[in-house]
Amino acid sequence: MRVVRNVILAAAMTSMAMPAAADPLADAVRADMPALLALYRDFHRNPELSFQEKQTAARLAAEIRKSGFQVTEGVGGTGVVAVMKNGPGPVLMIRADMDALPVHEQTGLAYASSAKALTPDGLETPVMHACGHDIHMTAWIGTARRLVAMKDRWSGTLVMIGQPAEELGLGAKRMLDDGLFTRFPKPGHVLALHDSASLPAGTIGYSPGYALANVDSVDVTVKGLGGHGSAPHTTRDPIVLASRIVSALQTLVAREIDPQKPGVVTVGSFHAGAKHNIIPDEARLQLTVRSYDEETRKTLLDGIARIVRGEAMAAGIADDRLPEVKLEETPTPSTFNTEPLTGQVAAAFAERFGKDRVKQIPPTMAGEDFGRFYLADRTIQSMIFWVGGVPQDKWDAAGGDARKLPSLHSPYWAPHPEPTIATGVEAMVTAALTVLAKD
Missing domain, CATH: 3.40.630.10 (Zn peptidases)
Incomplete structure (x- = not known):
């Protein structure tokens, strides 16, 4: 037994002394x-x-x-x-x-x-x-x-x-x-x-x-009828309309996309107006839209166009003043x-x-x-x-x-x-x- 033990110990010591395999x-x-x-x-x-x-x-x-x-x-x-x-x-x-x-x-x-x-x-x-x-x-x-x-x-x-x-x-x-x-x-x-x-x-x-x-960039121009901030009833306020659009867009992912399919609709920019007491003629939104498959992408982009138009019609915007929705010409796939x-x-x-x-x-x-x-x-x-x-x-x-x-x-x-x-x-x-x- 002692001989076997000594052999095992010697082998172990030899193994410990060997350098790591070359890479x-x-x-x-x-x-x-x-x-x-x-x-x-x-x-x-x-x-x-x-x-x-x-x-x-x-x-x-x-x-x-x-x-x-x-x-x-x-x-x-x-x-x-x-x-x-x-x-x-x-x-x-x-x-x-x-x-x-x-x-x-x-x-x-x-x-x-x-x-x-x-x-x-x-x-x-x-x-x-x-x-x-x-x-x-x-x-x-x-x-x-x-x-x-x-x-x-x-x-x-x-x-x-x-x-x-x-x-x-x-x-x-x-x-x-x-x-x-x-x-x-x-x-x-x-x-x-x-x-x-x-x-x-x-x-x-x-x-x-x-x-x-997929990365799509969408520009939305919301048109209204400007006027004095003290008389909003004489205007069609594009800021209020654009705000409704921003809120409604959140339902696309929450209620229209399969929960197992990811999607993102983010409004990254909202520009409108120049002074406290002036209701402007238009508001501009910039969106980034993210998806993986083409079906989800189409649902999101079609939904954006539908919501923008529908909210404008509900706000009483005339047909010739409906918002413009512009997609980036070369999206990233x-x-x-x-x-x-x-x-x-x-x-x-x-x-x-x-x-x-x-x-x-x-x-x-x-x-x-x-x-x-x-x-x-x-x-x-x-x-x-x-x-x-x-x-x-x-x-x-x-x-x-x-x-x-x-x-x-x-x-x-x-x-x-x-x-x-x-x-x-x-x-x-x-x-x-x-x-x-x-x-």
């Missing part, structure tokens, strides 16, 4: 982090608004060209398309979005943005990467470098795109309209990642099926994560990172034009996933309650770059190899 991908990403962090800080300091991403696109093109890709610039305005053929196999497209937001950064970071730009209306505004597109671009470059270094592990064609104007919901459409799927190899699979302000840094979130929502790709990639994530770092999460009502690539051809397999960016100490201080933390688009949003970028690169390489791995 070439993690080691390579770790070695590349100083360069990637420098690139990230440069992107963060120098943000550009939608369709103004000239310097950003040039930097992306230069960086990925160094890795041996064939690069085309100016696709869909400022878009970048980089292609690498590596034998027979699937065509995989990986997207990063490039644009920033008209937000005044208040993070206090040493590399905070002080950039300013002109909006399409000619107004000067501060600019910030408040949605993390600088993280996306950096992880995109890191992914390209790793996949080039691992060419012996995969076969097929890799198409890497830098997309403009995601924040306007127009960049993907512009690139498609400019021949993204005809001038370049047409993908059978498309992938993207997005940083998350609702997950701790280093974790991954994914949503099978619908991941992000919902984003759908397809199977089997989503399940395959999620399983690969769990194997690499462990189940504790990979979480299936509910879809969000935010919008993303990444869904356009799948909608352009529904034979394409598509997935977007989330990479947590919340610094661990801030996550712990908030008790894991994301409502106590800065959200995306906040002037205070500052993801923890090292674990967010490193996890993003490892995850995207893992997802790419799931599609392109050699048999």
Whole structure:
């Protein structure tokens, strides 16, 4: 028994002394982090608004060209398309979005943005990467470098795109309209990642099926008959009518949509009048409408038009003064994560990172034009996933309650770059190899 015990003890001590199994991908990403962090800080300091991403696109093109890709610039305005053929196999497209937001950064970071730009209306505004597109671009470059270094592990064609104007919901459409799927190899699979302000840094979130929502913008102009505030009986008050419309719109989701199907109707702007004692001629409402499936979307939009008209008629507005309802010409469509790709990639994530770092999460009502690539051809397999960016100490201080933390688009949003970028690169390489791995 003593001999057996000594053998077991010796084996245990040998096992404890052995180094952890090597992880070439993690080691390579770790070695590349100083360069990637420098690139990230440069992107963060120098943000550009939608369709103004000239310097950003040039930097992306230069960086990925160094890795041996064939690069085309100016696709869909400022878009970048980089292609690498590596034998027979699937065509995989990986997207990063490039644009920033008209937000005044208040993070206090040493590399905070002080950039300013002109909006399409000619107004000067501060600019910030408040949605993390600088993280996306950096992880995109890191992914390209790793996949080039691992060419012996995969076969097929890799198409890497830098997309403009995601924040306007127009960049993907512009690139498609400019021949993204005809001038370049047409993908059978498309992938993207997005940083998350609702997950701790280093974790991954994914949503099978619908991941992000349809986004429709609706402008309503309510017409009335103005007059003196002391004599409301001589007027048709558009403020009162618009208020009735705002209240009635809330019944659309509450009473006309299947409770198991999400929907949102939010009135984000209500403008009317200029003085205490004047009843104005009109009031203007601006709405955002969110849904996932087309049936719910149609119910909401048709309901808005019906309620607006009905409330105006009930208020005695003449036919030639009925409200005008205007829909945005190019709404953002919902984003759908397809199977089997989503399940395959999620399983690969769990194997690499462990189940504790990979979480299936509910879809969000935010919008993303990444869904356009799948909608352009529904034979394409598509997935977007989330990479947590919340610094661990801030996550712990908030008790894991994301409502106590800065959200995306906040002037205070500052993801923890090292674990967010490193996890993003490892995850995207893992997802790419799931599609392109050699048999």
